[in-house]
Amino acid sequence: MLSHDLVIVGSGGAAFAAAIRARRLGASVAMVERDIVGGTCVNVGCVPSKTLLAAAGAYHQARAHRFSGVATRGEAIDLPALISQKDELIDGLRRTKYLDLASSYGFDILAGEARFADADTLMVDDRSLHGGAYVIATGARPAVPPLPGLPDAGHLTSTTAMEQTRLPERMVVIGGGFVGLEQGQLWSRLGVHVTIVGRIAPRAEPELVARLEAVLRDEGINVVAERAVAVRTGSKAKIVVTDSGEQVATDAILVATGRVAQTDDLDLDAAGVKRDERDFVVVDGEQRTSNPRIFAAGDVTAGHQHVYVAAAQGRVAADNALTGAQGEVDYRGLPSVLFTSPALASAGMTEAEALAAGFICDCRVLALEHVPRALVDHDTRGAIKLVADRATGKILGVHALAAGAGDIILAGVYAIKFGLTVKDLAEAWAPYLTMSEALRLAAQSFTTDVARLSCCAA
Numbered sequence: 001m002l003s004h005d006l007v008i009v010g011s012g013g014a015a016f017a018a019a020i021r022a023r024r025l026g027a028s029v030a031m032v033e034r035d036i037v038g039g040t041c042v043n044v045g046c047v048p049s050k051t052l053l054a055a056a057g058a059y060h061q062a063r064a065h066r067f068s069g070v071a072t073r074g075e076a077i078d079l080p081a082l083i084s085q086k087d088e089l090i091d092g093l094r095r096t097k098y099l100d101l102a103s104s105y106g107f108d109i110l111a112g113e114a115r116f117a118d119a120d121t122l123m124v125d126d127r128s129l130h131g132g133a134y135v136i137a138t139g140a141r142p143a144v145p146p147l148p149g150l151p152d153a154g155h156l157t158s159t160t161a162m163e164q165t166r167l168p169e170r171m172v173v174i175g176g177g178f179v180g181l182e183q184g185q186l187w188s189r190l191g192v193h194v195t196i197v198g199r200i201a202p203r204a205e206p207e208l209v210a211r212l213e214a215v216l217r218d219e220g221i222n223v224v225a226e227r228a229v230a231v232r233t234g235s236k237a238k239i240v241v242t243d244s245g246e247q248v249a250t251d252a253i254l255v256a257t258g259r260v261a262q263t264d265d266l267d268l269d270a271a272g273v274k275r276d277e278r279d280f281v282v283v284d285g286e287q288r289t290s291n292p293r294i295f296a297a298g299d300v301t302a303g304h305q306h307v308y309v310a311a312a313q314g315r316v317a318a319d320n321a322l323t324g325a326q327g328e329v330d331y332r333g334l335p336s337v338l339f340t341s342p343a344l345a346s347a348g349m350t351e352a353e354a355l356a357a358g359f360i361c362d363c364r365v366l367a368l369e370h371v372p373r374a375l376v377d378h379d380t381r382g383a384i385k386l387v388a389d390r391a392t393g394k395i396l397g398v399h400a401l402a403a404g405a406g407d408i409i410l411a412g413v414y415a416i417k418f419g420l421t422v423k424d425l426a427e428a429w430a431p432y433l434t435m436s437e438a439l440r441l442a443a444q445s446f447t448t449d450v451a452r453l454s455c456c457a458a
Contacts, residue, residue: 004028006134009266013307014311020105025323030129037099048090048162053182112127116270135295135318136266138262153233161183167187167192170237171251172195176200195248197248212344226246228240238250261301273289309329313329333415335347347409362389366386370450385442393422
């Protein structure tokens with residue numbers, strides 16, 4: 001029987017963070033992977049989707065930029081070449097950021113199917129593997145809703161959509177969350193007639209969602225803010241039926257209705273590991289499962305599904321498993337980014353969340369028409385919203401719909417994490433003609449009519 005201080009099931013962001021932390025503590029580590037090393041982010045998630053979004057953005061800009069006197073045009077899309085370039089990027093990052101790192105840190109990656117034989121023993125195919133502690137980090141996969149007619153019609157997921165080598169003429173995206181919106185705009189900008197069926201970014205700030213929906217519609221994306229209830233297959237098209245009876249004809253259906261934990265075949269019951277009603281592994285704040293020697297981290301748990309959260313959870317899980325510490329992840333100011341164009345980024349609480357938590361809120365929404373960077377870019381589609389505690393002035397939430405929103409949101413994270421007030425942000429330095437200046441202007445709008453300010457005067 002093979003034995004290690006820490007055995008990790010999975011090889012994505014949470015798994016590698018746990019393994020690296022364990023090796024830095026001097027522990028012996030074995031990692032088990034049944035498929036491709038690297039997990040969701042590098043293989044089928046963040047990396048491929050963002051490089052294809054960047055490509056689609058470049059193509060869209062060539063055909064529809066906002067500057068007079070600059071003639072550009074978009075030629076025909078060579079989708080196989082684009083997909084090949086995406087795959088080359090993935091291969092390179094998988095090698096340098098995963099396989100080479102495993103060798104550098106000195107831990108083994110065992111190929112095989114993992115399942116628990118009991119509370120103390122993991123089987124990898126027909127081999128027994130014993131760990132002083134375990135971390136489950138097997139991630140999640142796209143969920144497929146039980147829509148009548150969908151199995152017969154066939155469908156894409158975000159994974160299989162990014163493997164296409166031919167563009168469909170029409171596509172219905174079922175789901176208006178992060179994946180649905182990114183995939184919808186991606187394929188629309190590459191020339192597909194896209195309809196999104198579902199509520200747009202349902203948990204985001206409504207003032208920003210309304211502006212984002214207007215952008216999508218302006219780009220030719222049809223938005224049906226209803227629930228898909230069935231799919232029919234006709235002689236010439238697939239038909240998606242909504243709860244109001246609306247019928248949308250399409251050539252391809254992309255399902256983007258959330259994700260489900262990959263706990264199949266692990267036999268977690270044999271290990272005494274509890275799961276919730278959606279099969280996500282139940283953990284406490286220390287990433288510990290119902291079996292005190294087994295921890296879990298990343299998308300396999302029912303928490304925030306971001307790779308940076310997975311990494312933080314993996315580090316905490318390894319620390320607690322190997323040292324007996326009782327550390328927890330600090331989620332204050334946790335950011336999220338929807339990589340549409342413009343991007344939608346958030347840190348901290350929404351206004352609704354702050355009110356539900358008992359705060360008396362003071363909020364401001366600053367349209368990008370008042371942001372010099374947006375004006376010189378001829379792109380004022382978007383806004384900044386600040387959520388503050390009226391009693392103390394402390395920033396509770398920062399929300400941005402803007403080009404580069406994912407970059408400027410880091411300042412919002414700092415503001416929330418370190419307890420800055422609206423006054424602090426309003427008086428902080430901000431370089432002129434950057435989008436980050438929008439945060440300072442939004443803070444100034446609590447006490448000043450920013451429309452009456454000179455370009456760079458406080």
